[in-house]
Amino acid sequence: AQTVTQSQPEMSVQEAETVTLSCTYDTSENNYYLFWYKQPPSRQMILVIRQEAYKQQNATENRFSVNFQKAAKSFSLKISDSQLGDTAMYFCAFMKQGGATNKLIFGTGTLLAVQP
Amino acid sequence: DSGVTQTPKHLITATGQRVTLRCSPRSGDLSVYWYQQSLDQGLQFLIQYYNGEERAKGNILERFSAQQFPDLHSELNLSSLELGDSALYFCASSVVAGQGNYGYTFGSGTRLTVV
Numbered sequence: 001a002q003t004v005t006q007s008q009p010e011m012s013v014q015e016a017e018t019v020t021l022s023c024t025y026d027t028s029e030n031n032y033y034l035f036w037y038k039q040p041p042s043r044q045m046i047l048v049i050r051q052e053a054y055k056q057q058n059a060t061e062n063r064f065s066v067n068f069q070k071a072a073k074s075f076s077l078k079i080s081d082s083q084l085g086d087t088a089m090y091f092c093a094f095m096k097q098g099g100a101t102n103k104l105i106f107g108t109g110t111l112l113a114v115q116p
Numbered sequence: 117d118s119g120v121t122q123t124p125k126h127l128i129t130a131t132g133q134r135v136t137l138r139c140s141p142r143s144g145d146l147s148v149y150w151y152q153q154s155l156d157q158g159l160q161f162l163i164q165y166y167n168g169e170e171r172a173k174g175n176i177l178e179r180f181s182a183q184q185f186p187d188l189h190s191e192l193n194l195s196s197l198e199l200g201d202s203a204l205y206f207c208a209s210s211v212v213a214g215q216g217n218y219g220y221t222f223g224s225g226t227r228l229t230v231v
Binding site for chain 1: 118147149158159161164171172174204206208210218219220221222224225227
């Protein structure tokens with residue numbers, strides 16, 4: 001069974017600074033997807049960024065980028081130029097590729113507070 | 117608006133009661149997923165339906181059941197409710213099962229409080 005671990009329950013960063021959230025996962029699969037979801041105080045789940053395991057290039061979406069280390073089973077999220085609106089719970093998630101089901105397996109989340 | 121509609125947004129009910137949560141997936145999406153988010157357990161996968169058929173089951177209690185109807189909307193039924201069932205219940209949808217590379221689209225959730 002796959003597991004996702006986020007070892008930082010809470011983090012804090014000053015506005016305009018850079019912060020990195022950690023995520024590790026355990027799987028015997030070779031083909032899979034990894035995601036970061038953001039959950040602001042509104043509780044809505046918002047997709048931030050995704051990575052396909054077969055791609056070596058790290059995904060980037062504006063101020064958000066990942067450091068994907070497949071051999072180490074590590075998938076960290078870097079937020080540059082942090083903004084107050086980035087304050088949220090961030091969840092790392094794993095999805096096996098293919099098959100009849102594609103359930104997302106989530107980590108326990110990291111609560112990020114951006115300080116003015 | 118994500119395109120996934122969940123009703124009701126809030127629900128308060130007593131222990132022992134039964135409730136039904138409703139989800140309408142995004143237009144064109146055939147797969148529906150239900151997740152439970154409790155304060156101390158993060159997001160737990162409950163069940164997945166694809167085009168009316170059950171595809172996967174997670175840690176769903178026997179007191180809980182779900183179905184997906186021909187119009188693709190889904191309902192999650194929770195019965196004999198206990199205090200510990202208080203949680204945020206999310207519905208999500210995706211286009212097809214097995215091709216999840218774009219992730220899910222989540223609804224805004226139903227906040228269930230059992231008193």
